Structure formats: structure tokens, C-alpha cells
Amino acid sequence: MARRRRGRRRSPVQMQVHGLDSLRESLNELAPKLVQASRAAVEASSEAVKEQTRNGVRVDTGNLRDEVAIHYARGGLSAKVGWKDRRDWYATIHEFGTQRIPAQPALGPALEAERARFEDRLKIEVRRVLS
Template sequence: MAQPTVQIEGLDRLREQLQALAPEIEAAAKRTVKESAEAVQAQARQNVRVDTGNLRNELSIDYQDEGLTAVVGWKNRHDWYASIHEHGTSRIPAQPALGPALEEERAKFEERLRQEIRRALR
């Protein structure tokens, strides 16, 4: 009795097409990371406690992994007091700005990424 066989045609062409999409999907991911990082920065700047304006003005974005990772925060060692405002002390009540902005954006990131990838695949 002969064994049934299945032959798939066009697999090489499919592989080539998928490889061609990789740069477009990566670009979509980078756009999403940038858009989300900027949203976190804007929201945190809006909510940070302001005295001199330094914390608001010094909140920065550092892109890593060729734009696939973004770190939003205060990089200057003189901005150590951002942590005090974020978490509070026994004398200073917490007024978190960065944490809530991150959490708000976390809920939006997946949908934002999905939309960017759909746009890239059109």
C-alpha cells in the first residue's frame, strides 16, 4: 500500500516574502517604542511636582537596542530627589509621576504595536 504524501509548493517564495517583511516589522516596532516612550515622558512631565522646573525639564529618553528599547527617567546624578518625589518620605508625601505614566502606557503599548504592524503589512 502506498504512503500518502503531501507536497507544498511555494514554500521558498513564502520564506523570501517573510524575510523581506522583517525590516518593516522591526521599523514598526521602533516607531511604537518611540511613540510610547514619548507618551510616558509627556505624561510624567505633566504630573511631576514642579518647584524650579528641573525635574520636568530633565526627564529624558535613552534609546537602546537600536531603538527597540527605551529608558525614560532622570539620568543626572543631581536629580536624585526625583525618587523622593516619586516615592515620598516620612515628611514629604509621594507624588508619583513616572510610575503612573508607565502603567498607563503599558496598557496601550500592545494595541499601539498591533496597529503599527498592520500598517507596515499593508
């Protein structure tokens, strides 16, 4: 159990911080630059996944290779890479296989490879803004 000290009471510590307005202003100017840096990292990673997928996909007619697309969302801070057209339904068969057709995944391995690189891409872009 803690003991209480009797006697004189301590006065509260007072402190003044100068330059908060300047700091707030600097941070407000920095925010859009950081968002743009994040977009650049997302775009670079998306393009890398698209290219790796194109290089790894099984080629019959070349349609799946040519139709890999990137769809950006949330102002470019999120992206989906893959096949969007209903005519490309068979990409799932190539990616996961069936009882008769062996899987030859292209998108999954490309995503996994880029997952490790994305953090580094983002760090590089943010450091570029902060320097």
C-alpha cells in the same frame, strides 16, 4: 488497548508544496519592516510616558520637568524613561515620598497608563505593515 489491523499496509502520504521559496523571500522582506514598526510603537509610547511624566511631576525649579529623558537600547526596541543625571537624585523622593514629604508620583502613573496603550500601538503599527 488499541488493536492492530492485520493485512495490507498503508503507503505513506506524499505531498508537494509549491512556492516555499517565494514565501521565504516574502517573509525575509517583511522582517525589517516589522522591526521598524516595533521601533515606531516603542518610540510613540516612550514619548507619551515622557510627556505625561513632565506634566505630572512636582515643579519647584522646573529641573525635574525639564530633565525627563528617553534612553533607547537594543536598536530602539527598548527604552528607559526617567532621570539619568546624578543631580536629579531627588526625583526618587518626589516619586516615593519620605516620612516628611508626601509622595507625588509622576513616572509610575505615566508608565502604568501607557502599559495598557502600548499593545494597541504595536498592533496598529504591525497592521500598517501587513496591509
